Amino acid sequence: MQSIKTIQLQWVNKLFVVSALFLLVGCASAPTKQDRLQEAFQGNAAMSYDEAANLFTNNGGGIDFNGKLDEALLAGKAFHDAGRWQESYDAFEVASGYLIWKADKIDTLAEVGSVIKRTLLSDTADDYRGNIYEGVLIDYYQALNSIFLGDEATARVHFNRLDLRQSNAETQFTQFVNALNRVDVEAGGNKQILNSTLQENNLSQGLASAPQASPLEIRIAAADVLGAIFRSRSGNAFDKKSYKTANHLTLAKRIASAQNLGTQTINELEQALNKADQNLIFVFYEDGRGPSIEEFRVDLPVFLVSNDVLYSGIALPKFKRGVSTSNKFSVKSDTAETDLQQISNVNRMASLEFRATYQKKVNKEVLSAIIKTIAQAAANQAAEQSSDDVLFTTLFKVATGALQYSLTNADTRHWVNLPDQIQFAVINNPNDGFVTLQNKSNEAYRIDIAPHKDVILYLRSADANRELAGYTQQLPLNGPGERITISPTAN
Amino acid sequence: MKNTILLIIGIIVLAGCTATTGGVTTTNPLAGGAPKQNINQNKSDFASLAIELIDIEYAVVKAVEDFLDETNSIKPEGGRWVTQLSQITNDTPVNLDVRTLTEQLKRKLRRSGRFIFTAATGDSQTSTLSDQRALSESDLFDQSTVAGSGTVIAPELSIEGGILTNIVTSTNQKKQRVSYIFALSVIDIDTGLIIFDSYNEIKKTGSNQNFSW
Numbered sequence: 001m002q003s004i005k006t007i008q009l010q011w012v013n014k015l016f017v018v019s020a021l022f023l024l025v026g027c028a029s030a031p032t033k034q035d036r037l038q039e040a041f042q043g044n045a046a047m048s049y050d051e052a053a054n055l056f057t058n059n060g061g062g063i064d065f066n067g068k069l070d071e072a073l074l075a076g077k078a079f080h081d082a083g084r085w086q087e088s089y090d091a092f093e094v095a096s097g098y099l100i101w102k103a104d105k106i107d108t109l110a111e112v113g114s115v116i117k118r119t120l121l122s123d124t125a126d127d128y129r130g131n132i133y134e135g136v137l138i139d140y141y142q143a144l145n146s147i148f149l150g151d152e153a154t155a156r157v158h159f160n161r162l163d164l165r166q167s168n169a170e171t172q173f174t175q176f177v178n179a180l181n182r183v184d185v186e187a188g189g190n191k192q193i194l195n196s197t198l199q200e201n202n203l204s205q206g207l208a209s210a211p212q213a214s215p216l217e218i219r220i221a222a223a224d225v226l227g228a229i230f231r232s233r234s235g236n237a238f239d240k241k242s243y244k245t246a247n248h249l250t251l252a253k254r255i256a257s258a259q260n261l262g263t264q265t266i267n268e269l270e271q272a273l274n275k276a277d278q279n280l281i282f283v284f285y286e287d288g289r290g291p292s293i294e295e296f297r298v299d300l301p302v303f304l305v306s307n308d309v310l311y312s313g314i315a316l317p318k319f320k321r322g323v324s325t326s327n328k329f330s331v332k333s334d335t336a337e338t339d340l341q342q343i344s345n346v347n348r349m350a351s352l353e354f355r356a357t358y359q360k361k362v363n364k365e366v367l368s369a370i371i372k373t374i375a376q377a378a379a380n381q382a383a384e385q386s387s388d389d390v391l392f393t394t395l396f397k398v399a400t401g402a403l404q405y406s407l408t409n410a411d412t413r414h415w416v417n418l419p420d421q422i423q424f425a426v427i428n429n430p431n432d433g434f435v436t437l438q439n440k441s442n443e444a445y446r447i448d449i450a451p452h453k454d455v456i457l458y459l460r461s462a463d464a465n466r467e468l469a470g471y472t473q474q475l476p477l478n479g480p481g482e483r484i485t486i487s488p489t490a491n
Numbered sequence: 492m493k494n495t496i497l498l499i500i501g502i503i504v505l506a507g508c509t510a511t512t513g514g515v516t517t518t519n520p521l522a523g524g525a526p527k528q529n530i531n532q533n534k535s536d537f538a539s540l541a542i543e544l545i546d547i548e549y550a551v552v553k554a555v556e557d558f559l560d561e562t563n564s565i566k567p568e569g570g571r572w573v574t575q576l577s578q579i580t581n582d583t584p585v586n587l588d589v590r591t592l593t594e595q596l597k598r599k600l601r602r603s604g605r606f607i608f609t610a611a612t613g614d615s616q617t618s619t620l621s622d623q624r625a626l627s628e629s630d631l632f633d634q635s636t637v638a639g640s641g642t643v644i645a646p647e648l649s650i651e652g653g654i655l656t657n658i659v660t661s662t663n664q665k666k667q668r669v670s671y672i673f674a675l676s677v678i679d680i681d682t683g684l685i686i687f688d689s690y691n692e693i694k695k696t697g698s699n700q701n702f703s704w
Binding site: 100101153154156157160161163164165168171175236237238239242 | 578580581582583584585586587589653656658660664700701702703704
């Protein structure tokens with residue numbers, strides 16, 4: 001017969017085990033900066049671009065982020081939207097270091113270990129790896145940062161990198177898809193345990209909002225438009241002699257056509273650039289909030305068919321399209337008016353890799369669920385065999401079920417502060433010092449423009465709750481760009 | 492017998508294990524300490540696909556040697572050419588400080604005794620000259636010691652150029668070849684004629700795993 005002390009000790013041990021399991025379940029992570037940005041962008045309270053950028057600064061004013069790719073991307077774009085070009089440049093340089101890879105094969109031990117870790121736990125167990133299109137966008141924004149810093153030499157370097165990334169991106173994406181098709185995530189005979197139940201659920205809902213795009217759309221027409229303008233209006237004879245302006249315009253038209261966007265504005269740009277003696281205003285407008293990833297779960301009532309397992313399920317990512325503002329702008333001078341037209345759709349660019357990896361993610365999550373469920377059943381059986389205490393075994397099963405639930409989550413990390421789309425227009429500089437930005441809702445904004453110069457007018461509006469931010473920069477570059485105050489004109 | 496077979500297998504396995512240093516093959520004869528006669532396939536553990544200082548050194552040496560071999564590098568009436576260094580443009584994806592190239596170029600040409608460079612115009616232009624002229628309006632300075640007007644010598648030649656890149660990947664996407672082209676022109680400012688131009692290329696071949704910068 002056991003002594004009272006022994007019985008007490010056994011209960012302490014059981015309570016310790018159950019408590020530890022619940023503690024693991026309860027270890028929820030603190031909201032990330034992505035969570036805060038997403039909440040701010042989607043909430044009613046307007047967070048200004050400066051306030052969003054300050055999420056990534058410390059009290060001393062220095063850049064403060066975890067140095068990993070996901071935060072570096074968010075930080076870079078947040079500083080960029082706020083017109084803090086140098087901080088944006090520094091953050092994107094960190095991000096660029098993570099996206100230097102061109103190949104997409106699993107051929108090192110570290111990568112194999114990473115795949116195993118992600119299969120057994122979830123994708124969030126590993127550092128954010130990044131996507132091909134993000135590499136393209138980094139150099140696009142770095143080129144813009146350099147332009148607004150007035151650094152023509154560095155801008156040229158980034159335009160060259162952008163050319164290489166874009167031309168490589170199509171090939172890299174095709175290789176990526178081929179590599180995925182060679183990886184066969186099979187669950188073996190155990191697949192039968194969950195497969196029939198899973199098939200009854202609509203697992204393809206993760207793709208419902210993801211547009212189908214062609215591999216060419218991993219390129220971004222706005223980058224080629226900007227590249228053509230830079231080369232054509234550069235202060236360097238080397239740029240003017242190069243063939244690159246014509247190449248950029250040809251590519252921009254191809255990409256815009258692939259996205260079913262009009263090429264009229266790009267044709268107008270081509271004609272305008274050929275007039276060497278005419279000063280021009282090049283208007284780039286980033287509209288809306290870009291795509292994001294949500295989680296959807298399929299939880300299976302396994303407890304109805306088995307006493308050994310209380311919970312099983314999978315969590316999958318769901319593509320959520322971006323949201324455009326209702327702004328429909330045109331640019332007016334005293335003699336001309338032209339509408340801004342969409343030249344790049346970020347949703348289509350981002351959906352390519354999402355769609356390509358989705359089926360593998362589903363297969364992987366099924367495998368992961370099976371492994372975890374088997375482990376849960378084994379642990380519960382071991383607990384039942386080690387103790388006759390019904391209360392303990394019940395608590396233990398609840399805890400292991402809750403633990404599996406908490407370990408079942410989809411990777412929703414995403415570059416959430418991208419725009420939904422990029423619009424463009426070109427108009428002659430009226431040389432009287434200003435143009436008017438006219439919204440179809442009859443709001444009008446006066447924008448001061450340096451006369452007798454070529455000028456880039458760069459605008460950003462994330463949503464109706466946020467200010468319309470604007471910046472100008474003269475070409476050829478001769479000093480940093482300027483933040484402009486965009487004020488409504490009196491009717 | 493068993494030991495012999497094991498030994499043979501071991502040797503075959505070891506033979507198959509080639510040391511993959513991940514090294515880059517470059518056509519720069521100065522890279523990796525390789526013998527100068529072996530100019531086409533110098534493999535170096537230290538070389539990278541990006542431009543290195545040793546590549547700039549090679550390009551400068553080659554361009555200067557080629558120019559000095561030309562009769563146009565000798566001023567017909569004797570003396571030294573007054574030369575302006577105009578823009579050398581970096582049109583590559585590598586963040587490169589072109590001053591390393593321009594300073595080496597100026598130094599090697601100056602040491603040949605045929606050239607002297609001006610700081611009054613071009614990329615080497617300094618504000619010192621105009622700042623000093625402003626002293627002629629100051630009562631503080633002894634005007635006989637202040638640099639006078641009409642004394643600066645205008646350049647006769649202008650050197651300009653750029654660095655370009657061309658990248659080709661192999662059919663199986665495993666290798667990439669990055670070519671860096673150093674293009675220089677020397678222009679007679681008086682006549683507008685290009686009296687010399689050079690085009691030196693360094694090719695580097697390496698893994699296509701990462702971008703070359």
